[in-house]
Amino acid sequence: MKSFNHQNNKKRKAAWKKIIVTVMLGAVLLAIACIVSFNVLVGRQNVSLLEQPLPAATIVYDQNMEEVLRLSPSKSEAVSYDSLPEQLIEAVVAVEDKRFFEHSGTDLQGIGRALMTNLSSGKTVQGASTITQQLAKNVFLSQERTWTRKWKELLLAQKIERNYNKQQIITFYLNQIYFGEGAWGIKKAAEVYFGVPVNELTLSESALLAGIIKAPSALTPYRHPDEAKARRNVVLQLMKDQGKIDQATYAASIAEPLHILSSKPASSNVMKYPYYIDQMIREAGEKYGLTQNEVLQGGLRFYTTLDSQMQEAVEDVYAQDSNFPTSSSDQLIQSGAVLVDPRDGGIRALVGGRGDQPFRSFNRAVQLKRQPGSTMKPISVYTPALEHGYSPDDTLIDEPVNFNGYQPGNAGDSYHGEVTIYESIIHSYNVPAVKLLNELGIDAGMESSKRFGLELTDADRNLGLALGGLSEGVSPLEMAEAFSVFANDGTRIPTHTITRIETADGEIVAENNADDKITVTEPAIARTMTAMLEGVVTDGTGVAAAVEGRQIAGKSGTTEMPGTGGEGMKDNWFVGYTPQLVGAVWLGYDHTDATHYLTTTSKAAAAVFQKLMSEALQDEPVMNFPAVPGIKKESKDKDEEKETSKKDEKEKKNEKKKEKKSDTSKSNKEEKKNKKSKNEEQGKGNGKDKD
Secondary structure (H helix, E strand, C coil), rough: HHHHHHHHHHHHHHHHHHHHHHHHHHHHHHHHHHHHHHHHHHHCCCCHHHHHHCEECEEEECCCEEEEEEEEEHCCCCHHHCCCCCHHHHHHHHHHCCCCCCCCCCCCHHHHHHHHHHHHHCCCCCCCCCCHHHHHHHHHHHCCCHHHHHHHHHHHHHHHHHHHHHHHHHHHHHHHECCCCCEHHHHHHHHHCCCCHHHHCCHHHHHHHHHHCCCCCCCCCCCCCCHHHHHHHHHHHHHCCCCCCCCHHHHHHHCCCCCCCCCHHHHHHHCCHHHHHHHHHHHHHHCCCCCCHHHHHCCEEECCCHHHHHHHHHHHHHHHHHHCCCCCCCCEEEEEEEEEECCCEEEEEEEECCCCCCCCCCCCCCCCCCCHHHHHHHHHHHHHHHHHCCCCCCCEECCCCCCCCCCCCCCHHHHCCCEEHHHHHHHCCHHHHHHHHHCCCCCHHHHHHCCCCCCCHHCCCHHHHHHHHCCCCEEHHHHHHHHHHHHHHCCECCCCEEEECCCCCEEEEEECCCCEEEEEECHHHHEEEEEEEHHHHHHHHCHCCCCCCCCCEEEEEECCCCCCCCCCEEEEEEEEEEEEEEEEEEECCCCCCCCCCEEECHHHCCCCCCHHHHHCCCCCCCCCCCCCCCCCCCCCCHHHHHHHHHHHHHHHHHHHHHHHHCCCHHHHHHHHHHHHHHHHHHHCCCCCCCC
16 A cells, blocks of 8 residues: 555656646746847847937827927937047946946946845835946837836847947937937037037036936926036036046035026927827837837827817916916926817827926826825715715715724814715715715725726725825826716726827828727716716806806815815815816925915816816817706705705605615615725725815
8 A cells, every 4th residue: 555655656746847847848948939039129120220310200290180290309419429528428427337338238237236226225226227228228119117128128238239339339328318408419408508519518517417317307407406416416426436536626516506507598498289299209108119219200190189279278378377376486386287088088188287398397297196185086985886876865974983093074174964975075075975985895996996097006995095095196187087987978988199100101100999998887877977076066166167158067176284284285186077078187386395385275276177178168069968867956045944945855855765775775785884894994094185
């Protein structure tokens, strides 16, 4: 018997060894195949494109197929290696790739150093891309952060090094790189910041330009002089540490003020619709894998969803300071807004900030991530409530509550007793929303939010979700897409700027999938939500968003600034729509602190929304929402007698509803009760909404 078992064990071990060997062999073969494939792809890449000085212009068309602008970056203004001051090359090498003249495209020491630094800090704080790798990525690859793109970058860098010497590579790099303020290439950068030819740049000026490369928008001395100067000094310190300058030169250089032009040349940043084009370039990279260089220099034809008249109307509104709250003396109250057609997902207009609009600067309409406040309620609470059988006339008790230490409160700490769901949403009462999410279950709110296209994390799995207390926040574009569901009968169409990309010869490079539609909720649910959100504008917190002669539905939202006694706000939102256009507006400071926060009411964003929609819809036909019976809206001139009558009527109606509840509804209610205690345990939200 023992001998028999022993033989069986030997057979099993042999079988497992075969399986392990087979899997390992398969993995090795797959790795080899991937390496071979990458090498073939890289081998086909024509790196001689680096030598082409005059790229063809890319043409952008609006939704009416009319040409709106040509993209022809100034990086075509190349300089030779002999024009580059030695101290400029030393500054760039010191901060970007100190072993540039020693490695062959890939710096293994740098990779190891960056890996150890990032592991010790617990996050990515140092990159390891060489100057040659950066050149390969900027010219030939997309901006996606994937291992495949990184591998291609490494191989391309080595190919470039095999074909060109170091002097040629550093020249290509400095002629290609972006220095902010619309300055592509070192020649344009020297003109924009100092008004001099490249060969006249001083050590201090060279260090400043070298420092800008890391983050052109955040380190431009015109808008961020302190940050730019600090970065310049870092470059000078590195040059000293690497033996390129001595202590005396270093001390004299860091003592120099920033000798930039008093104002940048008017021609340095001339581009129509910079924020819209920025998003178009971003979309081309993220969705279609095109590099920024391919977009700007590829001679392509971009057919977009841009409405030129709407875009100009939006930019006109943002150009007038009187449309916005008064800012502090040292920091502008910023804003981002987007207009989307809910019927096809096309982005009609977009603006990413107030003040200067430098090309490829921070785009608040897209890149901003802020807590959405009460604009989240229709998505995470009221839509799933309707889906679970609740109706706008169902009642909740608005009163102080405590969910295991989490105590949501209303604006002004006022409570209103028994209120309907409709009243709760139009007046933006916080407590009823949190209580309703607790009854539904947090998972219902999470699942609904994800259907609307919002990316949440496990940190958002708490009752604060009802009030928009998100850990990472959302952008105006994300909120516009989410609210387009209500305007489009429950269907979400991914927002986009690009409908088609063609070569100059008419060959299609990429095309948007017009059939990409996601069913989020039933048409009846979306229409009921619209009817309630229309009440926000006619009778609730969004009256400032009303546009004369048009039906507007929407939701206001704010997030409270701690330490201000409820008088300050970090963020102010309004997201609203007509049947043909959705608008999302955010207002706030880029850097909120004890002296920089909003002190206006929640009407500020709604007022900007009103201006945008009034101008954008000026030549558009008036369209109305489908009628939704059964929602009893408030009367503006109600007195105590009407209030009492209305309450009695609600009580009778609720009694009848209780009698008519189906077995399914009873089952749903029982399930909600079972979830309640679990939800209370999780109910420690991280945001309070002032609405």
